[in-house]
Amino acid sequence: IWRDSQGTPTRPPKTLGVQVWAAYSPQRSWASIVKEFEEAVSALEKGDPGPMQLFVNETLGETWEVKGERSDEHALQARAEAFPLCQVPVGGLVLTAGVDVQRNRWEIAVWAWARGLESWPVDHHIIEGNPASEEDWQQVTTYLQRRYPQAYHAGSLGLSGISIDSSDQTQAVYNWVRKNQHQLPCLRAVKGRGEEGVPVLGPASIQDINWNGQKWPQGVKLWNVGVDTAKDLLLGQLAIPTPGPGYVHFSQDLPREWFEQLTAEQRILAKLNGRDTYRWVKRRPRNEVLDCRNYALHSAMSIGLHHHSDRKWQQIEAAVQPVNADLFSAPLPARTPAPAISVAPQPSPPRTEEPQDRGYARRRSPAPTFTRAW
Known part of the structure; x- marks a missing residue:
């Protein structure tokens, strides 16, 4: 039976x-x-x-899974806070961007930073196009020039630094950086290196540019990024339980896919040349969010945020987020610890510039409109 x-x-x-x-x-x-x-x-x-x-x-007839050190995407999403994307949250003082270049698109991540490298995701935008076409690069240039409104403040912030990966479309990236390095702030071409011991802000070298039949000897500076070192740092930061130096905030407007890509790799112990060492390996095929975070961190360090003194941060706070900006600005709310579990979304603060949709967008147009669709 x-x-x-x-x-x-x-x-x-x-x-x-x-x-x-x-x-x-x-x-x-x-x-x-x-x-x-x-x-x-x-x-x-x-x-x-x-x-x-x-x-x-x-x-054995069983399911394979490498078990290593990693952050849990579900736990990270559960502690997300009710602040909107495309707006600088309270506490965020400096914006940097990390750009990942693929054969058919650009992925741009904007992060806000405060003292101790406390951070908030502000924007993650996908622009579809062909990096081999100089015309398609124009929408990237335009998007990176935009400014983001500040919460509880009538002002806005632009980017202070940009690091763009050149590992895939190398010569196209070199040529674009050459043309825009005096137009965009602290624009750097970077290349990720996964070797052990390479610092996040690694050494630079001068590279020739060969583009469309023209050559510029020593036309661009290429910076090495110790991506494994950046991932080690992020793994520790994600374990910090309360807001403050090193803490990573998350918005409730971020989709599940974003969290899965941020945690797409894990740290495992392996033997290399006869000695034990840690390596980062993929758990999922898509990890662009993690790559963009590494490049945004490189940009933050390239402008010295990790070395700022308390006095320097106080000067930035006074200029960017004064307690009372003017007679019509609401006072900044007190910062409270992030919730340990997910909470219902709260209404967004009123915006002082044109409204933006939230989430990801995959489009050729550089227009800063967003949808909840991945």
């Missing part, structure tokens, strides 16, 4: 799935299984998880 999950008699199923591992097969000996496992362990210690994944999936 076949029964369903409630114990009620039911018709026999048409198909039946059974989990059976390789030891049941008369073609496999215990010795061969042990040998396969030992070889998989040896490869995993050298940083190659492929043989172990094959052993777990095919020999």
Whole structure:
């Protein structure tokens, strides 16, 4: 008699799935299984998880997952706060952008920073286009010149620094940086390096530019970004429980995909050249949000935010977010710790500039309109 999950008699199923591992097969000996496992362990210690994944999936008949150090995307989204995107939140004092360049699009992330590198995501915008076309680059230039209204303040902030990845469309990025480095603030071409010990603000080198049949010897400076070091720092920052230096804030307007991309990699222990070392490996194929965060952090450090003294931060606070900007500005609200669980969205503060939709947009136009769709 076949029964369903409630114990009620039911018709026999048409198909039946059974989990059976390789030891049941008369073609496999215990010795061969042990040998396969030992070889998989040896490869995993050298940083190659492929043989172990094959052993777990095919020999044990189980689901493979590398377990390492990482942040949980669900827990991060649960602590999100009720502040809107495309607006500088209370506490955010300086804006920097990280730009990731793909073959068919640009992804632009804007982060707000305060003392101790406390941070808030302000914007994540996707512009579709071809980096090989100089005309398509114009919409990127225009978007990076926009200003963001400030919460509880009649003013607005523009970007103080921009770091753009050149790993994919190298010469196109070099040429664009050459043309706009005197127009956009602290614009830097960067290249991520995952080697151990490379600082976030790594060394720079002079590069030649070859574009559309023209050559500019020593035409651009390329900065190295220690992306693994940046990820190590972010892993620690995401574990900080209360707002203050190093804390990372999140908006309730950010979609689940954003949090999944931010936590798309995990830190695992592996052997490299005979010694133990930590490596960052992908858990998901999409990680552009994490890459953009690394580049925005590089930009923040390139303008010295991590070295600012208390006096310097006080000067920035007085200029950017004074307690009472004028007779018509509302006083800044007291900052409270972020909620430990998700809360219902609160109405957004009134805006002083044209309203913006929230979320992601994938469009060729640089118009700063946003939708909730990914």
